[in-house]
Structure formats: C-alpha cells, structure tokens
Amino acid sequence: MRWWLLFASLWPALAQAALPASLQDALAKAQLPLESVAIVVQPVEGGPPLISHHASKAMNPASVMKLVTTYAALEALTPAYRWKTEVYRNGPLNQGVLEGDLIIKGAGDPALNVAEFWRLLQQIQQQGVRQIKGNLLLDLTLYAPEVSQRPVLDDEPWRAYNANPSALLLNGRNTSFRFSVSSQANKPAVLIAQEFELPNIHIINTMQARKGACNDWRSDLHYSVTPQTDGVTVAFSGTLPEQCDERYLELSVLSDTQYVYATFKKLWAQLGGQFNGQLALAPVTDAAIPLTTWSSPPLDSVVRDINKWSNNIMARQVMLTIAQDAGFTPADEAGAALALKQVLRQRGLVFYELVLENGSGLSRNERISAEHLAQLLVTAYQRPVMPVFMASLPILGMDGTTKKRLADSTSKGMAYLKTGSLEGVSSLAGYVQDQAGKRYVLVIVANHARASAVRAVQDLLLKQLIEGY
Incomplete structure (x- = not known):
C-alpha cells in the first residue's frame, strides 16, 4: 500500500496526519526544525488531507502568494479582461501637425512592452499626427502616488524585481x-x-x-x-x-516617467515623427479629443507570464487592477487587499490570517497558512477558470521556474507548481499527479534562516507522491 493511502485510511483516528518518517529524516538532515515548516497534501476532489503539518500556522509564502492574486484576478476580471491605454490630443490637428499636447492615459497595463508601444505610436501616426508642437502629457491618476514607493527587501534595490507599479508601466521599466x-x-x-x-x-x-x-x-x-x-x-x-x-x-534604473519619455522620443523619431517638447504629468480633461486606444493581451496571457516566471511587478499591477475594478479610485494596495479578500469571500474562501501587502510575495509582511493555500487550490480546481489557472503554473522539469527541477526523473511533467523564495523563505505549491492518474494539491512552506535547504524535502515529497516510494 502506498504510504499516503495508509494515512488516508487512518484519518478518522488522527486529528492531524503525521509526517512520514522519510520527510522527518529529510528535515532533520536539512537542519530545519519541524515547527519551521508547514506541509499539506490534499486530494483535489476533497476529503481529509494525507499530510497536514502545521497547516493552520500563518507563514510568509514569498512568491507563492501570486497564486492568491492571480486566482482572484481570474475570478474578478475574467480571463478575457484587457487593459485599455488611451491616447488624446488637446489641440487642433492640421495636415499632420498637432498644435498642442499629446496625452497618454495609463490604464495599469502590466504587459505593455516596447514592441507594443511602437505599434501604439504607429497607430497615433495613422490618425494623422506626424509633428507634435506641444508636450507629452502622462495621466497617471489611476494609481495613488504611494504605490510608486520602492520597497527595499535586499541590498539590490535597483534590480528589476524590485520595480514598483505605475499606471503607465512600460517594459516593466526593465x-x-x-x-x-x-x-x-x-x-x-x-x-x-x-x-x-x-x-x-x-x-x-x-x-x-x-x-x-x-x-x-x-x-x-x-x-x-x-x-x-x-x-x-x-x-x-x-x-x-x-x-x-x-x-x-x-x-530598473529609470523612473516610470523617465522610461516612457525616453522611449517615446526614440520610437517617435524612428517612425519619422517630429517632437521637441517636454514631459509633464496632467489628468485628461473633458476638452481632450480621443485619438486611439491600445488593448493589452488578455488576462490569461498575463497570468501565465506572472506565474511561469514569477514576475513581481506584473502581479502587483494585477492586484491594483482588482482594486480599480472594485471602485477604489485612485487604486492603492490597501484597497486592493480589501477587494481581493472580498473576491475570495464570495467563493467561500475566508482566510482570517491572510495578510496582503502587494500581492506578489515580495514582502516581509504577507502571510497565509498552508491549509488555506491548499483550500484555494482545491477550490480553483473546481472552478471554470481552472484550465487557465493551472496552465499558468510552471510544469515540473519542463518550463518556468521549475524547468531544472527533477528534469531527469520520471517525475518530469507530472506537476504544475509555483515556487517562492526570499531570504529565510522557501515555498512550493500546486498540483501533482501520480502515475495512476490521481491528482493532489501540494503545499510546502519553510520560514527559517536555512529555508533554502527545504528544496531537498520538496523534491523528496514530489517523488514520493508521483513515483510512489
């Protein structure tokens, strides 16, 4: 009998399924105290967990928190949601000459890159604008100013993963x-x-x-x-x-406005346009005349980029979009946390210990328990958004942040997993399928100075679940 079937059969006599001896030995070898690790293994169809170790303890999940954010976004916004970046002018347009300012209103698009910005500028020129005699105005009022404050979680504040959100985020400011x-x-x-x-x-x-x-x-x-x-x-x-x-x-060495302004001037000139104006921040007024609109890729594509590659700033932008969609204007992270929790509550997911700071896991304050992460994953598996949500996760040994994990074993391709790591934090959560075709939810979170050593324990549990030893 497989060891997890044994635990399932013993569940009525157990208040909490104990850790198998092999995992206890692996944790001891990694010099990780039992109380520093939370583990849940749960069949996706429900029923008692096969393993439930410190399941209710509030833990820092690092980037595994992106599972909470992206699932809530898919439910609240739908996978087909697109961000709309709008462009206006505030002066007359005569024979290709704009006698006034060009205005770009940021919509919080997390996926706007240089190639798409080039196409947006091309659309502007197709509307007849070749020369701009005024300035470039950016409307960044969708987000509250405080969301641009830089969090410093390590000694490399200029790394791209530490970049902050912007209503007009271009290329991740990368x-x-x-x-x-x-x-x-x-x-x-x-x-x-x-x-x-x-x-x-x-x-x-x-x-x-x-x-x-x-x-x-x-x-x-x-x-x-x-x-x-x-x-x-x-x-x-x-x-x-x-x-x-x-x-x-x-x-990320330039501010959001510096990056947009420099990129605009370079691409506008490459397209044959003329512009010698300055950069200014100003909201769109009722007198502004619409020129064109740029639509982002759909949310399902954005969620895939977030979870496959653990993109922090994209996750933060998505969480702020949940706030904006819920009516928080301007959107900020406090409002986003309230809106996200309401989305979960409407799906029967009430997590009293949940602490959301920015939704990316790039935080020392964010908290959730392993049992509630598992509950979210089980719920998501039963929801219509399941195919999109599950496909967004890295495939074990094949792509994303798990591409090199167990890539040479028979476990390759048998799990869809989100990883998370900060100094003192290592986590793994997602869906695992055994060789008989049965699927489980797996959550492992370690909070300890030696948290990185839990990877060996994670790999052991994966192989036990998938390969049955």
Whole structure:
C-alpha cells in the first residue's frame, strides 16, 4: 500500500496526519526544525488531507502568494479582461501637425512592452499626427502616488524585481544589460550593451575578463547606479569569465516617467515623427479629443507570464487592477487587499490570517497558512477558470521556474507548481499527479534562516507522491 493511502485510511483516528518518517529524516538532515515548516497534501476532489503539518500556522509564502492574486484576478476580471491605454490630443490637428499636447492615459497595463508601444505610436501616426508642437502629457491618476514607493527587501534595490507599479508601466521599466567577452587585439575584453538602448542611460565599463568557467559569472560583477538630471549612470566593475557567451542582468534604473519619455522620443523619431517638447504629468480633461486606444493581451496571457516566471511587478499591477475594478479610485494596495479578500469571500474562501501587502510575495509582511493555500487550490480546481489557472503554473522539469527541477526523473511533467523564495523563505505549491492518474494539491512552506535547504524535502515529497516510494 502506498504510504499516503495508509494515512488516508487512518484519518478518522488522527486529528492531524503525521509526517512520514522519510520527510522527518529529510528535515532533520536539512537542519530545519519541524515547527519551521508547514506541509499539506490534499486530494483535489476533497476529503481529509494525507499530510497536514502545521497547516493552520500563518507563514510568509514569498512568491507563492501570486497564486492568491492571480486566482482572484481570474475570478474578478475574467480571463478575457484587457487593459485599455488611451491616447488624446488637446489641440487642433492640421495636415499632420498637432498644435498642442499629446496625452497618454495609463490604464495599469502590466504587459505593455516596447514592441507594443511602437505599434501604439504607429497607430497615433495613422490618425494623422506626424509633428507634435506641444508636450507629452502622462495621466497617471489611476494609481495613488504611494504605490510608486520602492520597497527595499535586499541590498539590490535597483534590480528589476524590485520595480514598483505605475499606471503607465512600460517594459516593466526593465533595462536588460548584456555582457559578453570579446577578443580585441588578442586580449579578451568585456563588452556591455543595453538590449533596448536608451540615450539617457550612460554606462561606465571597467570590467575585465578572467579565466574560468561561466557558472559563477555573477560572483565578481559589481555595479553602482547614480541618478542624474538627464538620466542615470550605471557603472560596472569586476570581472567576467572568458568562457561566458552572453549573460544578462535586468535592472530598473529609470523612473516610470523617465522610461516612457525616453522611449517615446526614440520610437517617435524612428517612425519619422517630429517632437521637441517636454514631459509633464496632467489628468485628461473633458476638452481632450480621443485619438486611439491600445488593448493589452488578455488576462490569461498575463497570468501565465506572472506565474511561469514569477514576475513581481506584473502581479502587483494585477492586484491594483482588482482594486480599480472594485471602485477604489485612485487604486492603492490597501484597497486592493480589501477587494481581493472580498473576491475570495464570495467563493467561500475566508482566510482570517491572510495578510496582503502587494500581492506578489515580495514582502516581509504577507502571510497565509498552508491549509488555506491548499483550500484555494482545491477550490480553483473546481472552478471554470481552472484550465487557465493551472496552465499558468510552471510544469515540473519542463518550463518556468521549475524547468531544472527533477528534469531527469520520471517525475518530469507530472506537476504544475509555483515556487517562492526570499531570504529565510522557501515555498512550493500546486498540483501533482501520480502515475495512476490521481491528482493532489501540494503545499510546502519553510520560514527559517536555512529555508533554502527545504528544496531537498520538496523534491523528496514530489517523488514520493508521483513515483510512489
């Protein structure tokens, strides 16, 4: 008899299904106290859990909190929801010349990238605007100003994962720096370039190539960011192994308005347009004349990007959209938390210990219990949004943040799982299918200084569930 079937048969005599001895041994080997870990294994069709260890304890789930946010968004907004970025003018348009300002009203689109922005500007020109004699005005009033405050959870505040939301978020405000080693006059040199180059990002490169393999390429790469009136200077120092081909570092070094303004000027000129104006913030007035509207990809596509790659800023934008849809104007994270909890409550999910700060898990304050994460996953499995929600999760050993996990075992492809990690936090939650076709919800959360060591325990439990040993 499989060990979990044994636990299920013993459930009436147990107040809480005990941890199998193999997991207790694995936790001891990882030097993780039993009280620092919460585990739930639950059949998706309901019934008693096979394992319920510290299930009711409020824990920091790190990025696994994105499951709560994305499920609530799919229920509240529907998978077909699209964000609408609107463009207006506030002056007459004569023979291609706008005698006034161009206005872009942010809608909180979490997926607006440079390619789509280029197409939006092309649409504007197709409406007859070739020269703008006024300024570029941005309407960012959809979000409350405090949502742009930068949280500092580590010693790298400029990393892209620490970027804050904006009503007009372009490219995630992400600058991808590409590093490579090139031989110049038989002397290897480190080359640094921006993937999408903006002229107001200035690079200082004092890096040198070094001997060695590329697996530790970040170990001696250092950078500093110095904001300036005309942009920002990013200085890179240290070394890069010669065996590296290309490596990337994503930073968010410009404000949301700086990024939009610099990108607008570059793309507008590339499209043959003329513009010499300044940037200003102003709400759209009743006198403004609509020009065009850009529709985002549907929410189901956005949710997939969030969960497959654990995109923090996209998750935060989605949570704020739940607030905006519920009538919180301007939207802020406190209102978003209230709106999200109401969505869950309407589906019978009342989690009194749930603490939501920004919905991405990029927080030291967010909390939820393992049993309630499991309850949410079981509920989602029974809902019409299940196919979209489940497909958004990384597939074990195949893609997303679990691409390299158990990729060489028979467990590959047998689980859809969201990962989460912060310093002192490691979590895993999702759906697991055994070789007989039976499906379970699995939740493991560790809060401890050695939390990263729980990965071995997670992998062991996955293999036990899937492969039956």
